Amino acid sequence: MSQQDPHCIFCKIVEGQIPSRKAFEDEHLLAFHDINPWAPVHVLIIPKRHIAMLSEVGPEHQELMGRMLVLAPKLMRELGVSNGFRTLINTGQDGLQEVYHLHMHVIGGPRPWLKG
Ligand code: AMP
Ligand code: ZN
Numbered sequence: 610m611s612q613q614d615p616h617c618i619f620c621k622i623v624e625g626q627i628p629s630r631k632a633f634e635d636e637h638l639l640a641f642h643d644i645n646p647w648a649p650v651h652v653l654i655i656p657k658r659h660i661a662m663l664s665e666v667g668p669e670h671q672e673l674m675g676r677m678l679v680l681a682p683k684l685m686r687e688l689g690v691s692n693g694f695r696t697l698i699n700t701g702q703d704g705l706q707e708v709y710h711l712h713m714h715v716i717g718g719p720r721p722w723l724k725g
Pocket of ligand 2: 613614617618619620621658659660709710
């Protein structure tokens, strides 16, 4: 059974069907630059397999969620962010989630920022 959702834009990015500017990739995770950045550095960290949102995460995802969080500071260091950053996960309608494939925004770089 496929672990991807054929209608999901981020699954298409994982599959290479939609281009992205990649910042990191391993067997579990992909990180790429947000197409509409709020700040000098704005990346999205996603699991490669489709999980719609944080509210669908369970104990079986514990290791994966840890991987996502541990990647954030490593990426920021690699991208030259040295003065702090924001991490943000929007979940569901009231959380203003737009893309229903779990993703963590990691946002940094010198202010002022466009948003956030
Ligand atoms: P959210 O509101 O948390 O669901 O945010 C979705 C984010 O995905 C937004 O910041 C968009 O700018 C970003 N986004 C949407 N499509 C793409 C794409 N093709 N490549 C990179 N980022 C995207
Ligand atoms: Zn997906």
